[in-house]
Amino acid sequence: MTATEIRPTTAAALETKAPPKPRNMGQIIRWLLLFLGGIAMVMPIAYMISTSLKWPHEVYNVNLIPDEPTLENYLYVLEDGRFYKWFINSIIIATLTTISNLLFDSLVGYTLCKFKFPGRQIVFIAILSTLMIPTEMLVIPWYLMSQSFGWLDSYWGIMFPGLMTAFGTFLMKQFFESVPDDFIEAARIDGLNELQIWWTVAMPLVKPALAALAIFVFLGNWTAFLWPLIVTNSVEMYTIPVGLSGFGDEADVAWELIMTGAAISTIPTLVVFLIFQRFIIRGVVMAGLKG
Amino acid sequence: MANLTLRNLTKSYGSTQVLHGINLEVGDGEFVVFVGPSGCGKSTTLRMIAGLEEVTSGEVLIGDRVVNNLEPKERDIAMVFQNYAIYPHMSVKKNIAFGLRSSSLSKPDKEKRIQEVAEILSMVPLLDRKPNALSGGQRQRVAIGRAMVRDPAVFLFDEPLSNLDAQLRTQMRLEIKKLHQRVGNTIVFVTHDQVEAMTMADRIVIMKDGHIQQVGTPAEVYHMPENAFVAQFIGAPSMNMLSGTLTVDGVALDAGTRFQTSQTSGTPQDVMVGVRPDDLTLEAGNPVVSGIVTVREPLGHETLIYVDTPSGEIIAKASGKTPPEVGAHVTLSADLENLHVFDAETGLALR
Structure with missing residues (x-):
């Protein structure tokens, strides 16, 4: 290579140059x-x-x-009272499940990460191992459980299997690993109890993880189909995916209406993503440490 | 303020014992520095004082209270961590106020106390900033502020300066020392840096492998080390050690030199003779050892010379302006009173 072939590498030179x-x-x-x-x-x-x-x-x-x-399809779907009901059902279920996951997954993850107690590893492995069981295998026990507790065709019935997830626990545990013990010990010396430390010190430090988890859980529940389909009977209890699948009649699936409903139902997911993605900025934790 | 007492303090992790019966009295308002190589147990000791580690056996007393079974918050201590551990999601003011959460002070009193501390640490203009807008030194000051605000009986510092650059470290060292003179609380400070220990401490506790090697003022541990480890750990560059034999006539170095010492031994005894680089001179005197200069390290006002001798490599200090050339043959002399004689087997000083 001759000297003339060397590409300019200064910032100014790169800016003025066309894309390589x-x-x-x-x-x-x-x-x-x-x-x-x-x-x-x-x-x-x-x-x-x-x-x-x-x-x-x-x-x-x-x-x-x-x-x-x-825009006829949009008018049709929005004028159809059922869609609103499903939309609200989905919002309630996805929101409550997300809040529950943020609280309990992080609480368990924090405990598994920051407390040394006998059997800790076994508990963690047991939680992880549930990740390996597919939903399809679980719906029958869930159904039987819902039936015997009288949860069929209720919000609680739709939500209970997802109120805590092994994945969320695992994710939060891994993120809490990045919170230095010094923070927790400093808070302990400052007189906080363990629950206060978790809430006021540890949780704010894992905001990026909480945001990621919120997005995952919200989307997962928003689009969940199999379990809500099985556990609900009445049209009023349907969630959006279950409700949409029923558009049309037996002879003909009304794809244009399903797609319209799907298009409308992406809006909350976009909102959730826009709200939480700004929290997903790594490195927040490091700011209080050595510079 | 209170004094601090450690009685036969031990710590074991499973079957591994890491602290072997630490006994120490720290006086009210005293500045004590624990120093030693990594893994010597100094931080463990500090954490046991703080209540962050359980005591395996023995007692920790703060004032007259045995605090072994008290929670950290009940011990009336405050701690500054190596990583500062100031909360990144809170402003400087909130961080400092955090130390007062469990205090019974009224709100205006708390506010006043925060202002006082901020003034002492000259942080008033920084109070509304977040930690990520602060420099390393400022963050460390916030951490100190959070500890100070509670006016604890004992301040604990766990290597607080090791993340700072050399210049800032020197500056913070001075600030902490001034702060101690001003507030007068009892301080236990852990460091691996012997310069920090020497410059800050009222008394230094030198530790190794879970044992206290020596407790004394900086001058005592420097001039009268109790064993070869302390002698070599304190002072930079390290004390030179030359092997020899102690007899009725004094010491005969393996390198051939002989000299009278105050110690004698009826039966020949293997010894190590220690001499600090500062005490070795190129001028005529009592010759100790001679050899060839292999490396020179100019430091400005003086030059370190590494001399290859029959007793191994010896470091000495020479003039900054006219040091001997590399390859020159030099004879290093010392005052006899500056030679330290240690038992070669036990390492204990022979006096």
């Missing part, structure tokens, strides 16, 4: 894969919105831009 051109096959392939990945992510959403703007006769056309776009 792909140099080799490797880079082209990488970009291609990313592009395909992007397409795979965006297309379903594009089709969801496109279908929600189509008339029923056009639904099975693959064109992305509807020939005669219409």
Whole structure:
């Protein structure tokens, strides 16, 4: 390489320079894969919105831009009283479950992380091992449980299996590992009891993890289908995914209405994401430590 | 304020004993520094005083109370941590106020106390800042403020300066010392840095492997080390050790030199003769050892020279302006009173 080929590396030089051109096959392939990945992510959403703007006769056309776009589906769904009920059901269930997970997953995670007690490891492994059991296997015991406690077709029945999750506990435990013991010991010397330490010292330090967990849990419950479908009987207790799946009649699935409902139901998830993503900034914990 | 007493303090983790019967009296208002290499048990001792580690056996007394079974908050202590441990989500003021949470002071009194502390530490303009907008030294000051605000009987410092750069460390060292002179609380300070220990302490406690090696004023541990470990640990560069034999006539170094000492031994005894680099001179006197200069480290006002001798590598201090050349043959002399003789086997000083 001659001296003239050396690329400028100062910030000013980089700013004025056009984006570097792909140099080799490797880079082209990488970009291609990313592009395909992007397409795979965006297309379903594009089709969801496109279908929600189509008339029923056009639904099975693959064109992305509807020939005669219409908001009729939105009017229909929003005027249908059931959708509101499902929407509120979903909001209540996803919100309560999220709050419950944030509190209890972090409480258990904190305990497993910061307290040394006999059997701690066994408890942790036991919790983790529940991650390996698929939901499909659990719905029958859950159903029997709900039946015998009289929880069928109730909010409690929909929510109880998800009020605490092994994944959330694991996530919080791992994040609490990054909270230096010094903080906790300092608080102990300052006279806080263990519950106060957890709430006033440890929890604010793991805000990024709490935000991530909130997003996961909210989305998971917002989109949950199998268990709400099984545990609910009355249309009033349906959540959005369960309710939407019933749009149309036995002969014909009303895809345009399902897609409209789905499009509307993405709005709360976007709001939740926008609220919490700003908390997901790593390094907050480190600010109080050595500089 | 109170005095602090450790009686036969031991600590074991399972079958591993890490502290072997620590006995110490710290007077009211005294500034005591625990120093030793890592793993010597100094931090463990401090944490046991704080109540963050359980005492395996023995007693910790603060004032007249045995505090073994008291929670940290009931011990009337405050602690400053190596990592400062100031809460990043709270302002400086809230951090300082945190120390007063469990206090019975009225709100205006608490406010007044926070202001006082902020003034002492010259932090008034910083009170509304968050820790991430502070420099390392300022953060450490906040941590000290949080400890001070409670006016505890005993202040505990766990290597609080080790994360600061050299210049700031020197500055904070001075500030803490001044602070002690001003507030006069009992302080137990842990460090691995012997310079910190020497400069700050009223008394130094030198520890190794869970045992106290020596307790004394900085001058005592420097000039009259009780054993070879203390002799080499205190002072930089380290004390040189030359092996030799003690007989009725005095000491005969393996390198060949002989000299009279106040100690004698009827039967020849293997000894180590210690001499500090500062005490070795190139000028004529009692020659101790000679050899060839291998390395020079100029420090400005003086130059450290490393001399290859039959007794191994010896460090000495030479003039800063005209040090001997590398490769020069030099003879190092010392006043006999500056030679320390230690038993080669036990390491104990022979006096």
